[in-house]
Amino acid sequence: MNNAWVDQAKILVPRCLGDISLGFHPQPIADLGRGSLSRHSPSLTVPYTLPVRKIIQSVSCLLVLLLAVVAGAFAQTDPDWTEPFPPFRIAGNLYYVGSKGLASYLVTTPQGNILINSDLEANVPMIQASIEKLGFKFTDTKILLISHAHFDHDAGSAKIKEMTGAKYMVMDADVPVVESGGKLDFQYGDRPEFLYRPTKVDRVLHDGEEVRLGGTVLVAHLTPGHTKGCTTWRMQVTEGGKTYNVVIVGSPNVNPGYKLVNNQNYPQIADDYVRMWAVLKSLPCDIFLGAHGEYFALEEKYPLLKDGGANPFVDPSGYKKYVAEKEQEFNTELAKQKLAAR
Numbered sequence: 001m002n003n004a005w006v007d008q009a010k011i012l013v014p015r016c017l018g019d020i021s022l023g024f025h026p027q028p029i030a031d032l033g034r035g036s037l038s039r040h041s042p043s044l045t046v047p048y049t050l051p052v053r054k055i056i057q058s059v060s061c062l063l064v065l066l067l068a069v070v071a072g073a074f075a076q077t078d079p080d081w082t083e084p085f086p087p088f089r090i091a092g093n094l095y096y097v098g099s100k101g102l103a104s105y106l107v108t109t110p111q112g113n114i115l116i117n118s119d120l121e122a123n124v125p126m127i128q129a130s131i132e133k134l135g136f137k138f139t140d141t142k143i144l145l146i147s148h149a150h151f152d153h154d155a156g157s158a159k160i161k162e163m164t165g166a167k168y169m170v171m172d173a174d175v176p177v178v179e180s181g182g183k184l185d186f187q188y189g190d191r192p193e194f195l196y197r198p199t200k201v202d203r204v205l206h207d208g209e210e211v212r213l214g215g216t217v218l219v220a221h222l223t224p225g226h227t228k229g230c231t232t233w234r235m236q237v238t239e240g241g242k243t244y245n246v247v248i249v250g251s252p253n254v255n256p257g258y259k260l261v262n263n264q265n266y267p268q269i270a271d272d273y274v275r276m277w278a279v280l281k282s283l284p285c286d287i288f289l290g291a292h293g294e295y296f297a298l299e300e301k302y303p304l305l306k307d308g309g310a311n312p313f314v315d316p317s318g319y320k321k322y323v324a325e326k327e328q329e330f331n332t333e334l335a336k337q338k339l340a341a342r
Contacts, residue, residue: 084100
């Protein structure tokens with residue numbers, strides 16, 4: 001559970017309990033007026049007087065608050081995010097090491113490995129186990145990258161840095177969010193359930209820059225909108241003597257509550273989404289991946305991955321279709337918000 005929710009409970013519970021100090025003293029049955037209700041116990045007679053009603057109301061309030069705190073702590077966590085998924089080789093030196101719902105990728109090289117997305121802090125042991133199940137050492141992780149600065153993709157970064165000593169590299173516009181533990185996020189900065197441990201960034205990335213290790217090159221493409229520094233990663237892998245272009249989409253989603261019009265915290269948000277569509281449509285893509293498995297139909301494609309058969313993750317048409325559908329969703333939402341703002 002997020003510690004912020006525990007802190008909130010410490011504030012709310014005393015407020016509610018404070019209403020119970022009413023100076024109530026139980027009365028004998030004989031002293032009660034006509035129509036009073038009472039309950040009997042071997043040691044105490046408690047009349048249903050006004051103070052008792054207030055106590056019951058206050059306790060009910062307390063229970064409701066506690067339930068709200070617990071619900072809030074888990075409201076943002078999809079069960080698929082923490083459900084293990086079999087680690088596997090996608091192609092070449094690129095492997096899937098994430099959960100069922102949160103995608104993490106391992107890129108292996110002779111000089112150490114690159115991990116993309118730390119996910120939830122609770123998922124770090126799962127990621128470690130997946131890497132080791134594939135025969136690699138978790139401590140060989142030399143570079144840590146993310147798709148964007150939301151807690152479901154970067155909350156585990158501090159822990160991974162502590163465990164591996166990896167250098168953390170983040171797109172410039174997302175650095176303040178990462179280093180504030182989510183507090184400077186334009187949408188969720190004041191929401192305790194979205195916050196996480198702040199993590200120091202070792203290298204600030206800029207649009208189009210390369211991350212190199214052991215002969216492998218990843219290119220960071222700024223695809224903003226979902227976050228200001230949302231990053232789509234591109235690389236090439238070789239499989240069966242053929243070279244494939246890999247695209248790992250950061251996120252094209254317009255989350256519930258996002259203001260595309262008159263957004264004081266992110267005035268250029270709509271223009272940034274438009275920029276993102278242009279970038280995504282310009283990238284050559286053979287192997288289509290993303291920050292969540294649902295983007296590229298992970299669960300449907302994984303069973304089709306068989307030695308010697310066609311690789312289901314080679315899906316250029318699926319990539320184009322996905323981008324087109326998401327762009328249409330954005331345009332629809334933007335038009336609706338523009339109309340409402342008139």
